[in-house]
Amino acid sequence: MNHVLILPILLPLLTGAGQLLFYRAPFAVQRLLGFASTAWLVLLGLWAIVTAGAGDYLIYQAGNWPAPFGIVLVLDRLAAIMLALTAVLGLCCLLYASGGTDRRGAHFHALFQFQLAGLNGAFLTGDLFNLFVFFEILLIASYALLLHGGGRARSRAGLHYVIINLAGSALFLIALGTLYGLVGTLNMADLAQRIAAAPAEDAPLLAAASLILLVVFGIKAAILPLLFWLPRAYSAASAPVAALFAIMTKVGVYAILRVFLLVFALGEAPVNETAWNWLWPLALLTLALGGIGVLGSESLRTLTAYLVILSVGTLLATISLATPAALGAALFYLVHSTLMAAAFFLLADLLGQQRKEGYDRFSAVGPIGHRWVLGSLFFIAGIAMAGLPPFSGFVSKVWILQASGAQPGGLWLWGILLASALLVIIAISRTGSSWFWRPGEMATPYPLRRGLLTLVYSMVGLNALLAAFGDPVMAYLALTAEQLFAPQGYISAVLPEATAPTWEVAP
Numbered sequence: 191m192n193h194v195l196i197l198p199i200l201l202p203l204l205t206g207a208g209q210l211l212f213y214r215a216p217f218a219v220q221r222l223l224g225f226a227s228t229a230w231l232v233l234l235g236l237w238a239i240v241t242a243g244a245g246d247y248l249i250y251q252a253g254n255w256p257a258p259f260g261i262v263l264v265l266d267r268l269a270a271i272m273l274a275l276t277a278v279l280g281l282c283c284l285l286y287a288s289g290g291t292d293r294r295g296a297h298f299h300a301l302f303q304f305q306l307a308g309l310n311g312a313f314l315t316g317d318l319f320n321l322f323v324f325f326e327i328l329l330i331a332s333y334a335l336l337l338h339g340g341g342r343a344r345s346r347a348g349l350h351y352v353i354i355n356l357a358g359s360a361l362f363l364i365a366l367g368t369l370y371g372l373v374g375t376l377n378m379a380d381l382a383q384r385i386a387a388a389p390a391e392d393a394p395l396l397a398a399a400s401l402i403l404l405v406v407f408g409i410k411a412a413i414l415p416l417l418f419w420l421p422r423a424y425s426a427a428s429a430p431v432a433a434l435f436a437i438m439t440k441v442g443v444y445a446i447l448r449v450f451l452l453v454f455a456l457g458e459a460p461v462n463e464t465a466w467n468w469l470w471p472l473a474l475l476t477l478a479l480g481g482i483g484v485l486g487s488e489s490l491r492t493l494t495a496y497l498v499i500l501s502v503g504t505l506l507a508t509i510s511l512a513t514p515a516a517l518g519a520a521l522f523y524l525v526h527s528t529l530m531a532a533a534f535f536l537l538a539d540l541l542g543q544q545r546k547e548g549y550d551r552f553s554a555v556g557p558i559g560h561r562w563v564l565g566s567l568f569f570i571a572g573i574a575m576a577g578l579p580p581f582s583g584f585v586s587k588v589w590i591l592q593a594s595g596a597q598p599g600g601l602w603l604w605g606i607l608l609a610s611a612l613l614v615i616i617a618i619s620r621t622g623s624s625w626f627w628r629p630g631e632m633a634t635p636y637p638l639r640r641g642l643l644t645l646v647y648s649m650v651g652l653n654a655l656l657a658a659f660g661d662p663v664m665a666y667l668a669l670t671a672e673q674l675f676a677p678q679g680y681i682s683a684v685l686p687e688a689t690a691p692t693w694e695v696a697p
Contacts, residue, residue: 195250195263198234198273198310201227206303213297221288224299228281231306235274242270243666245673247683249316257316257684258377264316264684267670268521272313272444275525279437279532280306282649286536287430289642294339294428301338305331305434312441316684318369318376318453321445322362325410329355332438335431336423347426350419358409365402368395378453379684382677386456396461400454404446404465411442411502414476421483424495429539432491433532439502440528447509447517452677470510470599474606477503481610484617490538490550493617494531497575500610501527507607508590511597517671519589522664526582526656530575533649537571540564540642541625558625560638565626567647572618574653577611582656587611589664 205227209220241248242265252261284302292298308327315321329352336348370376372392373384385396405416412420420439424432446469454462480500487493501523508520542549544559558564577583587607594600656663673679 192248192250194234194237195248195265195314196252198231198238198277198314199263199307201230201234202303202307202310206300206307209300209303210297213300217293220299221292224284224302225281225288227303228277228284228306231277231310232274232281235270235277238265238270238273239666241265242267243669245669247680249683258375258380261320262316262377262684263314264680265314266680267666267673268444268447269313271521271525271667271670272440273310275440275528276306276309276313276437278652279528280434282532282536282645283430283434285645286433286642287428289639291339291428291430295337298335298338301331301334302434305335309437309441313444316378318366318378318381318449322359322366325362325441326359328438328441329359332435335434336427338431339428341426343422343426347419347423351423354409354416354419358406361402362406365399365406368399368402372396372399377684378448379681381453382456382681383685385454385461388457393461396454397464400450400461400465401468403449404468407442407445407449408472409442410445411439411506412476412499413442413502413506414472414479417476417479417499417502420499421492421495424498424535425489425491429536432494432535436498436528436531436535439498440505440524443502443505443509443524446506447674451674452680455677466510466512469506473503473506473510474602475503476500477507477606477610479503481606481613484610485613487617488552490541490552490621491535493621494534494538497534497614498527498531500614501531504590504607504610507603508594511594511600511603513593513597514668514671514675515593516590516597517674518664518668519586519593521667521670522582522589523586525663526586526653529649529653529656530571530583533571533646533653534575536642536646536649537568540638540646541568544638552621552624561626563638563643565622567643567650568622568626571646571650572622574650576615576618578615580654580657582653582660585657585660585664 205223209223248265250263251257287298304327308324308331311324312321312328315324333348333352336351337344366376369381372395373381373388375381375384388396409416424435427435450462450465454460454465477500480496480503483496484493484500487496505520505524508516538550541558541564544564574581574583577587590607591604594603
């Protein structure tokens, strides 16, 4: 048994615990521990990508207790992608926070590590109850990070955030209790087999449990009508925290993929059909609302928060087409949108620091410091965010349009996606022209932190690299989609003695 698989969870947990125990140590020590842990997570993410790329599943049984009785971690291509993306994003956010944001409140670095542990655990767990546990770790750590630095706006946004997520946690427990009462297990592989073989009279309760889980994951992903907490919470958080939160909605998307393409996907009449029927219209409405919100935003942080909502709508609408080609395109877009949303949150903070009034609000259009340097960065990042060539957003959207063109309802996705992209271009163009075209240079600009500027440029550069190496990345993601649509491989890896027939998820 390969013990490396537990390190993405254990390493940040132990690091965070150590930072809490020795919180009186010099602040440089806290930073050094955080950087060391997160850098190791990046290496572990690369190891996971290579290991899962062979196509095999890597299984870790805690305490050597076999599934479905013990705690099991499962690494496949999808989990590897999410681990690597989280680690890279976490390192970038931690580097930015070291510019001074981490000093504005207590225990920032410990909370940051607990957040990474919760994220990694959610991506690796093979058990629905443990998914609930890692969701709770995420909730606690993210709530404290959201309040980091204090202030009325953060307290108000944090209260709304925690209330709706606690409601989601209660619904999660109800769904888990229903499933356990019906089939007697919460191991995902075991659940998939038992639900596929469940008697017909249990079908209504199983469908109800699946819809409750869709609501729970919809809260995490911020899908209409469960998204109104997100703009206020993300725009109120400090820049590196908001940037890290760009991956939070993707946890909900990941959970929908994992559960509805594995647990509820098998059998002659798969339970997930009801969920797909609901997901398609809700995702399209989320995509449309995200575009409208982008155009009507009053600050760059709020605009970026609505861009996160727009990306969630795009992802879930593409996923609900339920084909390997569409899923591969959605995964490419997931990586692109997460990196660019995080970069935009950090860019909003850099711009706000160079304005005499209004911070990142659009109503204030006075002089800005270092106008040409920041304007150039905003121009490049805006092109990447809007999905224009030569960046990865263009590649992902073309792939999505190709995958959806021949599908029923694909024209709806074409129309709403292209219209939303136009609204994004208009909003970003309006912001750039009002901030960098008409106003002059500030007479005495504030100091520009070159390290933070370089970091944001590097994140945009990662987006360009994603497009430059599009062919191998797309090939990996296509194989990931095929793996997800053949859940028997997952079941056989977790339960070697499984005797269920070989099921395929119907495209």
